Amino acid sequence: MLYDALIAPFTEFEFMRRALAAVVALALGGAPIGVFLMLRRMSLVGDAMAHAILPGAAIGFLLSGLNLFAMTTGGLIAGFTVAILAGVVSRTTELKEDASLATFYLVSLALGVTIVSIKGTNIDLLHVLFGNILAMDDPTLLVIAANATITLIVLALIYRPLVIESVDPVFLRTVSRAGAPAHLAFLALVVINLVNGFQTLGTLLAVGLMILPAGIARFWSRDITGMICIAVASAVVSGYAGLVLSFQTRVPSGPAIILVAAALYVASVLFGSVSGLIRQLFPGRHLEA
Amino acid sequence: MRRFQFWLACLALAAVSPVHAQDRLDVVASFSILGDFVRNVGGDRVNVTTLVGPNGDVHVYTPAPADAKKIADAKLVVINGLGLEGWLPRLVQSAGSKAPIIIAAKGITPLKIGSAADPHAWQSVANAKMYIANIRDALDAADPADAEVFRANAERYLAKLDALDREVRLAVAQIPESRRKVISTHDAFGYFAASYGIAFIAPLGVSTESEASARDIAGIITQIRHSNIPAVFLENVSDDRLIRRIAAETGARIGGTLYSDSLTDEKGDAPTYIDMVRHNIKALTSALAN
Numbered sequence: 001m002l003y004d005a006l007i008a009p010f011t012e013f014e015f016m017r018r019a020l021a022a023v024v025a026l027a028l029g030g031a032p033i034g035v036f037l038m039l040r041r042m043s044l045v046g047d048a049m050a051h052a053i054l055p056g057a058a059i060g061f062l063l064s065g066l067n068l069f070a071m072t073t074g075g076l077i078a079g080f081t082v083a084i085l086a087g088v089v090s091r092t093t094e095l096k097e098d099a100s101l102a103t104f105y106l107v108s109l110a111l112g113v114t115i116v117s118i119k120g121t122n123i124d125l126l127h128v129l130f131g132n133i134l135a136m137d138d139p140t141l142l143v144i145a146a147n148a149t150i151t152l153i154v155l156a157l158i159y160r161p162l163v164i165e166s167v168d169p170v171f172l173r174t175v176s177r178a179g180a181p182a183h184l185a186f187l188a189l190v191v192i193n194l195v196n197g198f199q200t201l202g203t204l205l206a207v208g209l210m211i212l213p214a215g216i217a218r219f220w221s222r223d224i225t226g227m228i229c230i231a232v233a234s235a236v237v238s239g240y241a242g243l244v245l246s247f248q249t250r251v252p253s254g255p256a257i258i259l260v261a262a263a264l265y266v267a268s269v270l271f272g273s274v275s276g277l278i279r280q281l282f283p284g285r286h287l288e289a
Numbered sequence: 290m291r292r293f294q295f296w297l298a299c300l301a302l303a304a305v306s307p308v309h310a311q312d313r314l315d316v317v318a319s320f321s322i323l324g325d326f327v328r329n330v331g332g333d334r335v336n337v338t339t340l341v342g343p344n345g346d347v348h349v350y351t352p353a354p355a356d357a358k359k360i361a362d363a364k365l366v367v368i369n370g371l372g373l374e375g376w377l378p379r380l381v382q383s384a385g386s387k388a389p390i391i392i393a394a395k396g397i398t399p400l401k402i403g404s405a406a407d408p409h410a411w412q413s414v415a416n417a418k419m420y421i422a423n424i425r426d427a428l429d430a431a432d433p434a435d436a437e438v439f440r441a442n443a444e445r446y447l448a449k450l451d452a453l454d455r456e457v458r459l460a461v462a463q464i465p466e467s468r469r470k471v472i473s474t475h476d477a478f479g480y481f482a483a484s485y486g487i488a489f490i491a492p493l494g495v496s497t498e499s500e501a502s503a504r505d506i507a508g509i510i511t512q513i514r515h516s517n518i519p520a521v522f523l524e525n526v527s528d529d530r531l532i533r534r535i536a537a538e539t540g541a542r543i544g545g546t547l548y549s550d551s552l553t554d555e556k557g558d559a560p561t562y563i564d565m566v567r568h569n570i571k572a573l574t575s576a577l578a579n
Contacts, residue, residue: 013507014538134506135530137537202500243503252500 009247016243018136022144022200023239023257026209029148030193031231032155034210035217035224036186039166043214045101046207049194052082052105054112062115072143072195079191082108087184133200133243133253140199147192154189158182163224201254208254209235212261219272234264314432317363319374320347321552322411323393323420325562327367329446330424334435338363343554350376357384365431367424370394373408391427393420400479409477409549413484414454414566418447453563460570461485464577471573472509472521472541474532477549487573490518501531513539520544520576544576 010016037043056078060071082104089104090097136144155162161178164171172179197206217231242257251259270277314335318324324339331337340356341347347369360366361384368374370392381390397416399406410416425443429436461469470488478489490509512518513535521536523529523546536543547569548559559565 009503009507013510015506015510015534016503018534019503132500132531134501134503135534137530137533140530246503247507248504250502250504252502254500256502 005248006244009244015134015136016247018141019133019243019253020240022133022136022141023209023243024236025144025148026193026196026200027213027232027235027239029151029189029196030210031213031217031235032228033151033186033189033193034207034212034214035227035231036162036166037190037210038214038218039224042097043211045098046190046194046197046210048101048105049079049083049190050198050206052108053079053191053194053198055108055115056081056112058112058115069139076191076195078108078112079194080188083187083191084184087180087187091180091183132202133257136200144196144199147196151189151193154185158185162186166224201257205254205258208258208261209239212258212265213238216261216265216268219268219274219276222274234261238264314365314428314435315363316365316367316428317359317388319366319368319377320345320550322550322562322565323367323369323424325552326393326417326420326424327428330421330439330443331428332438332442334432334438335428341551343552343557343560345551347373347550350374352376352380356380360384360386360388363388365427366390367393367427369408369411371397371399371406371408371410389427389431391423393423395419395423400483402476402479407476407479410480411562412478412549413480414450414457415484416480417562418450421447421450449563453566457485457566457570460574461487464574468519468577470516470518471544471577472513472518472532472535473547473549474522474524474529475549477524478547481569487577506531506535510535510539513541522547522572522576524549542576545572547572 010020034043037045053075056074056076057071058074059078060074063074064070082101086097086101086104089095089100093100158178158181161172161176161182165179165182169179193210194206197209201208213231213235214227216234217227220230221227238261239257241260243253245251245260246253246256249256268276271279273279313333314331316327316331316335316337318327318337318339320341321339321343324337327335327337338359340352340359341350357380360381363386366381366386366388368377368390371394381388394408394410394416397410397419399408399410401407411420421443425439428439432439464487469486470490472490474491476489476491478487478491481487482489490512513521518539518541520543521532521541522544523532533543535541546558548565552561552565553559558568
């Protein structure tokens, strides 16, 4: 019975296995990125970046028609450009990161819409460009896995400066020059994980498996390593449970995954061991000396 | 003197041609298939513009200002109706157009999918004939002076459609009865299925907007395995990765592209309605008849 509900969907259908593989890759890459976004108060940046990707996809479309590879590459380039320009402006001028990013993504979005209308077609580009987790073909799966691998490797390389900069940027500036490159590399990682999110969860929910697990982790751990582990674990659990939910009910898979993550989030807000509401109402006995 | 004559001729041409152009009735059709119908009935007496062009998706269309301008200039707007063009009423209102709006599917008994009507009525040739009659009457009313021309054109085109209908029935008759079932991306062939007896199963609903759940996909895969459905088809307006995955998982073959909601441009397989139906039936018979 339990086997039928929880495991049989994956043994019986290959598309479910592929979806599970995709969602695990997405969780491994996206959740750590989400934790850093949260710590740097950039949780909404992902959504802004998602819009920045449009002109690149549009140029790819203009050059080679409905070719997924060209459009994805174009989107990556546009996302990197906006991320790096915004990063440079916020590091060299007084303008804060959120403001410069907002400016660049709006410019990028406007350019994208212009380019698409010049071509005079009405195909919903983002709809075509970004797939559905139930339709994972080999190239898409490879792209997602490669992006997750790159994310983990780069994250390991820039981990120390990134952590220090997230908690005490002034200190980092006094001891090292690694802050700026680490920051830019981090923004690039945000972009490639966004592309992963697009491929699996669709445009609207692309950032869901980055941000929600990070929010969950915040209620269970005070140190970054713990947070990252909990975030990855809750992302994997949400992905698996969401797929099962979508299999047993008629909820589309992308929303189902995010809804499971949202349920975990609500439970964490209530019962979390770090500043959860219940914990605040009934604090444990203070240790006495 | 000669030069004077030349200029006089130019002047005469310049004076005549706009009058000639104004003579034509400006008609706006909501998408390419309707545009083809109006062009066939109106002939050279009408100027047809379509809002959603070749290979465009009429379900999720976002109108541009240029579309409002086309509608404002039109003397007649032809739409499908049955809930296909949800974006159109507001567009007509904001364009401030006084042109009458003709529902081409008027008089057709809609098939139901759930509680909503299935808008893809043109996929049955018998319905297409109703479309033509409705368009002919609308053109007559808008431009009574050319009524004779419209009637003659419609008569000719209806005869072609009759022949097409016979052609489709003949082709379907060649497919063994047990093999008359296929999978296509969205539910666009309900009327075709009802008229000609080929069963269509689609992962997306009636509109390309909706998203499939894992349960839907699993249901379709099980169905293909159990009832030995021989082929799956792609459409020109939908993302085909989902269908390719289903094909890979079941061993059903991909029978090619079916044209459902949109014609192709001049160079494509289906530049006109008649070409479209012929292409679809050819793709179906070659995939299903062993």
